[in-house]
Amino acid sequence: MEQNSMHSEVSPLLFRQESSTLAEKRHGNATEIETVLNLMKTCMGTGCLGLAFACQQGGIFLYSIGLLVIGAWNTYAVQRLCACLDYIPGDSFSLSGSCPEGVVEDTPPIRSRNPRPKAPTPPPSGTSTLSVVAWHAFGPIGLEVLDAMMIILLFGIITAYVAAVITFLSDTPFSLGRWMDATISAILFAIIAMVPDMGHLSNNSAIGLSILAFTFLVIAGYGDMSHDHQAVSHLHGWPQSLAGASQFFGICVYGYGIVPLTYNFRSSMAQPERMVPATMLAVLLVASAYIFVGIGLYILYPDLEGELLHELPHYGFLPVLTRLAMVVVVFMTVPLLVVPCGELLEGKFQTDRRGLVRFCVCGISALLATSLPSFVQVLSLVGCACVGMVGFVLPPLLHSRLLWLYQRRLGQNLCFGGHHCRFLVVDALLLTWGVIATVISTVYTLREVNAV
Template structure:
């Protein structure tokens, strides 16, 4: 994810349950790289922003171009409200289990899946989380490839070449054992990202004024019905980090304030998303690219920001890989333990090979992705929709059952059915085009 936040807030995120990001089994013998501590209200605010805001924000102007600025604005608002509601569902489910079994803490998304549907529930939940994390890592590579291609234009190699040029570097960085060693590079990426947002907004305003504020020339609601689910998929992709909901709530000092804080934060993020998408589309119209930074003029400042973003993401890519490697290596340890009870650890060579394979596989996947916008919509329509809507509604119905009021059941079923339909139809539209 490309996170829109201040550098200091990134550090607060690193010390609050980062290693729970993939909701791994608490019985795992994996040792966390960083300690955790209770977060203040301000730190939790920063952690929510860090977790939720991602690469999708730079694709929102393109989504508004596909759906129209009115439909896009309404769509982002609906997705934001729905995501907030489903986050609360997870918290309510975990609170119910805590009351029933006060001596057993159920802190992860995967644990909740296990409590609801046993081993299969944990497997499905954690599988979706791992694949979603892989999808986010692939988004990094696509973003870097497309931006470098824009910077060098015809003087450079094709996009896939840029992606594979990164492989040796990313393999080496993935071998670094401490996440804290990578923190300075993430801070650098954050600074570049803030600058990119500022430059994009500045260019939006300049372009809009030069064109005479062309609202009437921009589509309000698309006539292509297939554009709506495509845009919804992009919007869902923007609200990533759903799997961190329980870790965020659990890390807060005063958990009773979490719902209100979450509502306030989501209101602000949703408003910023709408304004960013709206301004970008109004400024560039039908010329809006799937990554809006590609619309920037070729000035030294815009090119520097694009290169800076690519460098920052290159060095923070291993942070995205860490939860994936953690789970894979945990599984390898389990296999080794079952086959040889006298040796439960993994050798350095095995770890190096495993992490190198992960990088290579993700690079190969990224090389086959046609463009960022289509990919982001596909991920949002499938993985993010299942994690953000289908599973929380299912868990809530399963745990609370007959104790729910009629309107609560109806609302949960609406979320569940809509999420499933959206996953199927949105996926179809991503493949056939809009």
């Protein structure tokens, strides 16, 4: 795993199915501060263009509180995934005789009359750490379901990026129409994704963040010129509808998206036990930046109808250059998502037709993107349906299941009021809330998308 090669937005190379043995045997050398910066770069990307719309839809107060709550929710999910390693038998990672820090090396002796349970079947060689956890929680079917969820998540993010290209180009003289822009983009994405070594494309975090900062400066400048005397008394403090709250939720959830990468970040650290504190600091800084940017740009553009680039003039050198620069950022990112998605599908279908699979991934994503009305609608839908499920529902489910199985291996019962029982209660409550929030927000977002 290359260190310090995280790309802004969801860091795509980290989705690759890395061997759990290697991932856990060789901890990286990233410091806690470097991990905080990498986490922040993972969160802050083109999705930031939807923050002002999320603030408008959710209202200033819910937006501010919600970002902090969702950030804390991400930290909780990361902590639960890290804790899952404590309940997995050490031999799952012992192909080379090593055991990850915090993982039980040997199952403690059972203090009951029941015979010692049969050792769990090890997962397939080369399985990613997250998939190892799913395997031990729910067996082979858990691994298959997790892989399916990751494929859906990757498809969702790729679709969001294709929608971004369509939206950005539509306001420039270089657009050839919605369908042609999507088709050409999909072909180029697939061609770039055929490059065997994508490592050089992962070293552009500074470029992406610089372009993003430049974009926001341009947007703020035009907003100040256009709305210098705009009254702020009519700004929404709370959501005007459940559909608005759902869109706020989806965009803000998409704005973090670090939970599926927990083990990858953890394995990159010199002190992996500091993963949770690093996450806590990172999400606090990200939430603070999101609150400042979202509210500030909402004040400058109180009547916006989507992503912020659409609010710039459709003519002039600077606005067109800004949109094209964001298109370049997308083109540097999408191939890195197509590669792991293609690898997962190639493994599932046992095919070596890499080109065909990756062209199909890009083609299907382009078709989905052209079927949805706008970039922010795609962000909201992907955040609610995909990121919400993987980030908020999966961690407490895996943790509670593994904790229960661990107690069974020890021959112990989960006593009501005990330390572990309290963990299960919290997991159950947040799992229930995660399912409810994901389902309701997805349904209302879909209704809003269909209405548009």
